[in-house]
Amino acid sequence: xxxxxxxxxxxxxxxxxxxRIRAIEALLLEKGVLTEPExxxxxxxxxxxxxxxxxxxxxxxxxxxxxxxxxxSDAKTAASELGxxxxxxxxFVVVENTPExxxxxxxxxxxxxxxxxxxxxxxxxxxxxYRSRAVREPRAVMREFGFEPPEGxxxxxxxxxxxxxxxxxxxxxxxxxxxxxxxxxxxxxxxxLVGVDVPRL
Amino acid sequence: MTFEPGAWVRVLSSEKPGHVRTPGYLKGKAGxxxxxxxxxxxxxxxAYGFSGIPKRPLYKVGFxxxxxxxxxxxxxxxxxxxxxxxxxxxxxxxxxx
Numbered sequence: 157x158x159x160x161x162x163x164x165x166x167x168x169x170x171x172x173x174x175x176r177i178r179a180i181e182a183l184l185l186e187k188g189v190l191t192e193p194e195x196x197x198x199x200x201x202x203x204x205x206x207x208x209x210x211x212x213x214x215x216x217x218x219x220x221x222x223x224x225x226x227x228x229s230d231a232k233t234a235a236s237e238l239g240x241x242x243x244x245x246x247x248f249v250v251v252e253n254t255p256e257x258x259x260x261x262x263x264x265x266x267x268x269x270x271x272x273x274x275x276x277x278x279x280x281x282x283x284x285x286y287r288s289r290a291v292r293e294p295r296a297v298m299r300e301f302g303f304e305p306p307e308g309x310x311x312x313x314x315x316x317x318x319x320x321x322x323x324x325x326x327x328x329x330x331x332x333x334x335x336x337x338x339x340x341x342x343x344x345x346x347x348x349l350v351g352v353d354v355p356r357l
Numbered sequence: 358m359t360f361e362p363g364a365w366v367r368v369l370s371s372e373k374p375g376h377v378r379t380p381g382y383l384k385g386k387a388g389x390x391x392x393x394x395x396x397x398x399x400x401x402x403x404a405y406g407f408s409g410i411p412k413r414p415l416y417k418v419g420f421x422x423x424x425x426x427x428x429x430x431x432x433x434x435x436x437x438x439x440x441x442x443x444x445x446x447x448x449x450x451x452x453x454x
Binding site for chain 1: 378379380382394395397400415417422425426429430431432434435436437438439440441442
């Protein structure tokens with residue numbers, strides 16, 4: 157194998173899983189199932205996606221009521237309107253935080269995540285610790301991220317067990333009335349799109 | 358569609374081996390049908406190279422956290438949604454929200 161892949165970072169070659177994946181990749185290339193450019197395209201696809209895409213969707217929803225309604229009813233179409241490419245076999249659904257309800261996303265079975273929009277999930281999202289505790293003690297998990305839902309707020313956990321990928325539409329923080337869409341997008345963190353935290357000024 | 362929104366259902370306690378999309382902590386638990394999400398190829402077959410056809414109805418099912426965990430910390434309203442295939446659900450007699 158060529159050994160100059162941009163996704164090959166220090167330390168990766170020591171993991172048995174990494175070694176296995178490299179072996180499978182080498183076989184697929186050797187047998188002509190995949191070509192080197194296809195592998196690079198796949199990596200480029202993932203790297204082109206990031207939480208900044210989610211932040212764009214949220215900021216637009218904060219300033220445009222009609223867009224917000226579309227995002228909550230048909231998130232794939234809403235994403236397309238902003239030039240994002242939500243094409244992926246899975247459904248994409250956005251759930252709204254309100255003064256009464258706070259949403260938290262998890263995938264207890266594996267690591268389902270709206271990758272077509274947000275890219276790869278953070279490592280903690282895939283950890284056994286998060287996956288087991290987010291359903292059982294979501295409030296304790298959020299406290300560890302530095303967020304405690306205010307008194308009277310209901311917590312709803314979404315376990316993405318099947319064909320739907322979920323993203324949270326957080327509430328616009330108070331004191332941001334004068335901010336434009338781009339500034340607002342800058343407040344939207346990846347953690348707030350999963351629901352373990354909220355955007356802050 | 359077999360189940361209408363608001364209907365109470367119970368998740369089967371099946372120990373079916375292999376690739377299933379019903380997490381263990383929901384098995385045997387009762388909840389309500391929130392909505393029908395749609396119909397999708399059966400992941401339990403797709404995982405082994407089969408077509409997954411006929412497609413199976415997939416529901417968003419709600420569960421009260423207090424019904425899932427004896428020691429749940431939080432208000433009684435806190436709940437959880439999971440996406441569960443119809444063949445994992447059975448009706449709860451007389452149950453409705």
